[in-house]
Amino acid sequence: xxxxxxxxxxxxxxxxxxxxxxxxxxxxxxxxxxxxxxxxxxxxxxxxxxxxxxxxxxxxxxxxxxxxxxxxxxxxxxxxxxxxxxxxxxxxxxxxxxxxxxxxxxxxxxxxxxxxxxxxxxxxxxxxxxxxxxxxxxxxxxxxxxxxxxxxxxxxxxxxxxxxxxxxxxxxxxxxxxxxxxxxxxxxxxxx
Numbered sequence: 001x002x003x004x005x006x007x008x009x010x011x012x013x014x015x016x017x018x019x020x021x022x023x024x025x026x027x028x029x030x031x032x033x034x035x036x037x038x039x040x041x042x043x044x045x046x047x048x049x050x051x052x053x054x055x056x057x058x059x060x061x062x063x064x065x066x067x068x069x070x071x072x073x074x075x076x077x078x079x080x081x082x083x084x085x086x087x088x089x090x091x092x093x094x095x096x097x098x099x100x101x102x103x104x105x106x107x108x109x110x111x112x113x114x115x116x117x118x119x120x121x122x123x124x125x126x127x128x129x130x131x132x133x134x135x136x137x138x139x140x141x142x143x144x145x146x147x148x149x150x151x152x153x154x155x156x157x158x159x160x161x162x163x164x165x166x167x168x169x170x171x172x173x174x175x176x177x178x179x180x181x182x183x184x185x186x187x188x189x190x191x192x
Contacts, residue, residue, distance in 0.1 A: 057134025061116035067134030088169035100129035
């Protein structure tokens with residue numbers, strides 16, 4: 001290769017090296033911009049469509065009803081994972097109470113790592129929408145369910161499979177647009 005040929009290759013390589021940081025910066029900027037305006041905050045769950053993990057939880061001390069995987073079969077239901085110290089759990093509690101009053105769907109609770117007195121005080125203060133509550137004192141059942149943080153709400157079909165998972169507190173919109181349509185569809189399938 002001639003000296004001029006080598007010089008041409010070196011110039012081309014030099015130009016590419018100048019534009020490489022610019023291209024990387026532009027790619028990072030585009031990813032940042034997309035992340036800023038992307039409103040899809042759903043976290044996927046590998047358990048959706050699968051059977052609920054087998055479990056048996058005792059009741060919160062002071063209550064008579066624990067919760068087990070057997071309680072979640074033969075009907076469409078909602079399982080809500082909560083704790084007294086969880087501020088977002090307080091935010092969604094009025095909607096859970098209204099749902100329970102309307103008898104739309106049975107609501108079951110998994111109480112995560114709470115002291116019994118504090119959990120019962122939470123329910124006394126904010127209302128108790130739960131048909132049954134299991135005390136997950138060790139947090140093992142929540143781990144088996146793939147809980148990311150509190151609160152989390154699951155829709156369970158009549159065969160005991162997780163049909164939907166909502167991470168974080170739900171508001172009226174997400175209840176009406178995301179959770180209840182799944183419940184109604186599953187209930188219609190059971191009736192037919």
